[in-house]
Amino acid sequence: MFEKALVGTRRYYGVLGFLLLLSGIGFFIYLKQLDFGLGITGMSRDVSWGFYIAQFTYLVGVAASAVMVVLPLYLHDYKAFGRIAILGEFLAVAAVSMCMLFIIVDLGKPSRLFNVLLHPTPNSVLFWDMIVLNGYLFLNIVCGWTVLQAERNEVPPPRWLKPFIYIAIPWAPSIHTVTAFLYAGLPGRGYWLTAIMAPRFLSSAFAAGPALLVLLCLLVRKYTKFDPGREQIQTLAKIVTYAILINVFFFFCEIFTVFYSQIPDHMLHFQYLFAGLEGKGKLVPLMWVSIVGMTITAILLIIPSVRKNETTLAVACAAVIVTTWIDKGMGLITGGFVPNPFEGVTEYFPTMPEALITLGVWAIGFLILTMLYKIAVSVKEEIRA
């Protein structure tokens, strides 16, 4: 089946070429980073994780959200999703691949990466994150590929696949839960020290992932002969709506506990993000755009006519993606590190090289996504022909 990724229209090659160019630029700058060190990024002694880890966190969520397609299909026998399950699974494959790349570009000593396997340390959440992410990648490749192959041969999927499909369902929330536990168990970081971190991660993931999937479905319909289906897109839209509402609700739960208790260790981080501290507040406008935008989008999505019109739905989905991305991809990590353990403020903002390496990783992810989607769509077109 892989050969289907190698032949295509001129536009297909154009997209691949563009993504290759971006990833090439990213790779070139990554070589500079290897040579000079992570000092070419905006990270510092005080804000020791930045853009890379934030993208990783966001994309774990996108990956986990494949379960929002797989679960209704296999546990509720919601047959409509059989048509787009492969799109969810392949999106997960691309997202997990990006997650791993973001971890690697963030390492100070990538050459020693395999020390994690050489000296396995079960008390480290990072060790478990490695296990769940690799496992999830494996499960999605196996399930997606095998089902697609069966579909191509017009036979039912092999029986041995069943356990993998069922394991993949609880595995999806587990990757994002473990990722939340990376942060939520650190004693000195008030912003992250909250039991609602994993639930918040899941709610924003189950909003952002399906929102991205809606946009991808619309693109697939526009540019190929395969129509993911109106009903499918509408059901995804409902999932996005519920998830983003729950996400906003969780955010205000957090705000209540932090500000009613008035504990400075927890409040100061929110004050930095939403008002600024000691006159410093690079992220203030972005954070307001995020939470106000997210709340408005959530309310708009409740209105059936907004959801049913595919143009307004697309805009709303884009807003969900952007606002949750600001929250997780910009605010979450920096907010946890500012103020520092001495209640001092060292700000962080990604540098140009850092942004280009990040863009490069996204480009590799979208390259994988484009090729996988090309395979899936070609198979679907072939069957229907």
Place this chain on the structure above:
Amino acid sequence: MSISRRDFLRIAGFSTLFGLGAKSAFEMLAPGELEAKLTPNPKALSAQRWAMVVDMRKLNEQTAEKCIEACHRVHNVPDFEDPIDPKDKIDPEEKIRWEVKWIWKEKYEHAFPGQAEVAIPEKIHKLNFLLLCNHCDNPPCVRVCPTKATWKREDGVVMMDQHRCIGCRYCMAACPYGARSFNWRDPRPFIKGDDESYPTREIGVVEKCNFCAERLAKGQLPACVEVSKGALTVGDLNDAKSKVRELLRTNFTIRRKTQLGSNPQVYYIV
């Protein structure tokens, strides 16, 4: 029996994956013996549980500076203010971002945030507290390290293996005391000393105070203690007759962020 190229590749791939995983599983379930055994230097200083007392009454500005200088010299800690070659000069913003420090000064309200009293004595307000790794009894950094590159020795010293560290910086996020530094760039152009008793670091690894483990092993006191004119004292917390216990018995001491449960082992007499 014939085998297609496709099946061969598939089997080879799975065997490799399985082989990689099996090795770690085996090591986890059946940890091996140490490959080499060392005989300790008979002069080595030892303790069941090392601890430090900082007597702020005896610590003046000059002494504090001397402690920092001594520590950073023997451990080849770079001074980004002062490159060997003036061409390597960096701007102040980069200096803040890339700073490496093992022991440093901080005002009361920063050393003990959240504990700033309404009316603290003027003299405490002016004091510069010496901060360093607390060698916690329950260290969060050790808990999170994915490679055991940082670990707690039986005598309580929290160690750091800069040759195993993968530079993930999880320990820096976990440390509630800001005691850890990362090598954001090559530190060597900023290391003036030529002390070869302690290795300089490469790009991309984390480092911190090691309680002068390399000096204790030779029977020497930690470098900062040696030059502190009695302001800094190290000793065995588990030995009721040790000097550290004596100081703790006769003085009121405070520690940083005890509410976090990390059980820091640097005590301050104010």
